[in-house]
Amino acid sequence: MIQIAMIEDDTEMAELIGEFLAKHNIQVTNYDTPSLGLSALKVKSFDLLILDLSLPDMDGLEVCRLVRQSSDIPIIISSARSDMSDKNACFYMGADDYMPKPYESQELLLRIHSILRRYKKEPIEVTKKEIFECSVERQEVRKNGELIYLTNAEFEIMAYFIKRSGFALSREEIITNVDSINYESSVKSIDVMIGRLRLKIEEDPKKPHHIISLRGIGYKLINE
Amino acid sequence: MIQIAMIEDDTEMAELIGEFLAKHNIQVTNYDTPSLGLSALKVKSFDLLILDLSLPDMDGLEVCRLVRQSSDIPIIISSARSDMSDKNACFYMGADDYMPKPYESQELLLRIHSILRRYKKEPIEVTKKEIFECSVERQEVRKNGELIYLTNAEFEIMAYFIKRSGFALSREEIITNVDSINYESSVKSIDVMIGRLRLKIEEDPKKPHHIISLRGIGYKLINE
DNA sequence: ACCAATGGTAACAAGTTGGTAAAATCTGAT
DNA sequence: ATCAGATTTTACCAACTTGTTACCATTGGT
Numbered sequence: 001m002i003q004i005a006m007i008e009d010d011t012e013m014a015e016l017i018g019e020f021l022a023k024h025n026i027q028v029t030n031y032d033t034p035s036l037g038l039s040a041l042k043v044k045s046f047d048l049l050i051l052d053l054s055l056p057d058m059d060g061l062e063v064c065r066l067v068r069q070s071s072d073i074p075i076i077i078s079s080a081r082s083d084m085s086d087k088n089a090c091f092y093m094g095a096d097d098y099m100p101k102p103y104e105s106q107e108l109l110l111r112i113h114s115i116l117r118r119y120k121k122e123p124i125e126v127t128k129k130e131i132f133e134c135s136v137e138r139q140e141v142r143k144n145g146e147l148i149y150l151t152n153a154e155f156e157i158m159a160y161f162i163k164r165s166g167f168a169l170s171r172e173e174i175i176t177n178v179d180s181i182n183y184e185s186s187v188k189s190i191d192v193m194i195g196r197l198r199l200k201i202e203e204d205p206k207k208p209h210h211i212i213s214l215r216g217i218g219y220k221l222i223n224e
Numbered sequence: 225m226i227q228i229a230m231i232e233d234d235t236e237m238a239e240l241i242g243e244f245l246a247k248h249n250i251q252v253t254n255y256d257t258p259s260l261g262l263s264a265l266k267v268k269s270f271d272l273l274i275l276d277l278s279l280p281d282m283d284g285l286e287v288c289r290l291v292r293q294s295s296d297i298p299i300i301i302s303s304a305r306s307d308m309s310d311k312n313a314c315f316y317m318g319a320d321d322y323m324p325k326p327y328e329s330q331e332l333l334l335r336i337h338s339i340l341r342r343y344k345k346e347p348i349e350v351t352k353k354e355i356f357e358c359s360v361e362r363q364e365v366r367k368n369g370e371l372i373y374l375t376n377a378e379f380e381i382m383a384y385f386i387k388r389s390g391f392a393l394s395r396e397e398i399i400t401n402v403d404s405i406n407y408e409s410s411v412k413s414i415d416v417m418i419g420r421l422r423l424k425i426e427e428d429p430k431k432p433h434h435i436i437s438l439r440g441i442g443y444k445l446i447n448e
Numbered sequence: 449a450c451c452a453a454t455g456g457t458a459a460c461a462a463g464t465t466g467g468t469a470a471a472a473t474c475t476g477a478t
Numbered sequence: 479a480t481c482a483g484a485t486t487t488t489a490c491c492a493a494c495t496t497g498t499t500a501c502c503a504t505t506g507g508t
Contacts (some may be wrong), residue, residue, distance in 0.1 A: 088334065091335070091337065096338055097321075098337075104308060106311075108252075110315040111315070114315050121480095176380050181400075191455060192457075214462095376484080404485090408508085409487090413485075416486075419466095419467060422467095430467095437467090440495085
């Protein structure tokens with residue numbers, strides 16, 4: 001039995017939809033205020049959320065944002081408005097589908113199944129997320145999606161680290177593989193560069209968790 | 225770069241959509257007959273398929289069924305018809321979304337990202353609005369819709385920047401790709417042109433936020 | 449506890465790069 | 479041919495990046 005949460009202030013409408021979906025083996029629980037819905041989502045687990053945009057005491061978009069903060073649950077937004085800015089905002093907030101009112105229950109049913117088909121297939125948290133990503137063509141390194149400003153040599157060192165995440169790298173290896181570093185440089189300058197990198201990428205540069213030192217060996221990047 | 229296959233017999237329409245999506249880092253390859261599209265899907269790998277229902281020599285639904293037999297690729301179906309029986313059939317065949325024609329390109333973009341986010345665990349990629357838009361036919365560049373007067377060389381540089389938004393561009397690359405710049409010009413003249421461009425497009429040309437310098441590399445345009 | 453080896457980093461120095469004013473050159477319209 | 483505006487070159491400066499050194503802190507072995 002599929003469990004769906006619904007946040008819709010028009011209880012009559014909610015009931016109609018609920019009855020229809022019940023016929024198709026989907027149980028809908030409606031919450032007629034955003035706060036009720038939000039607290040229910042925290043406690044119970046649902047397969048999907050149907051969210052009405054035009055709510056009384058809180059903006060539907062805000063509700064969507066709040067839900068997305070803590071959950072990856074599929075969200076279908078329905079709204080009486082159908083202009084692009086609304087759609088834009090909804091998808092931006094992480095909605096999975098947008099249905100302008102009025103819509104046919106049958107279409108809602110189809111879209112629910114379509115989304116769940118995709119969603120259920122994805123085992124949650126299978127792929128560990130990488131912390132650092134690097135794009136050479138954009139000349140940028142991102143930490144959890146956030147752009148980090150690096151100088152050229154720093155960028156290339158970081159790019160090399162990312163490429164060889166998890167492996168121990170000697171200072172010599174770093175010097176020979178990073179173009180921006182003069183190959184005649186002393187190995188000590190690597191230490192300095194690493195220090196500068198840490199200032200930019202570590203939460204606490206004094207206690208590095210990403211670029212760690214391997215005494216007598218070199219360094220390695222932890223990227224997970 | 226997201227790779228999308230499209231099966232659409234209206235090549236003009238296909239081109240329009242392709243151009244729009246290209247601006248958002250999505251490459252579209254259109255096949256104007258189902259058989260072409262089907263064989264392409266067997267050989268190349270795409271992230272998503274956009275399928276038009278009203279095709280000449282084969283029913284779009286049949287195409288959808290054939291694709292689904294061998295692939296789990298996300299499918300967005302677009303159709304001039306919008307009756308429930310069509311939608312029913314499409315979702316039944318395993319389509320991921322259904323867009324009745326005519327639709328706005330922007331909405332297509334949103335739905336593509338929404339589906340890919342689920343399918344590929346794509347980090348919620350914010351499709352921010354572009355700041356700079358360029359029309360070669362009109363020979364104009366607009367910043368947030370507002371026309372900016374540029375000289376010829378400035379315009380072409382800007383056009384190239386916009387086309388390659390977000391990517392690091394070397395001075396050499398700029399010179400060879402911008403016709404208005406004599407290819408024998410010294411790379412230093414790029415700096416001067418960039419300086420003048422900044423005077424016209426930056427709020428504070430001394431602290432550029434749109435055309436940023438990449439020391440030792442070149443420049444890049446931030447267009448979001 | 450001591451010591452030697454290693455890593456961290458502040459401070460400095462040298463070299464490089466980008467910004468830009470001003471002059472020179474080019475180009476196209478009249 | 480002339481002129482105005484656009485483009486390119488030149489030259490200089492300011493800012494930034496990188497590399498070295500020196501000194502301190504930490505580690506690990508004895």
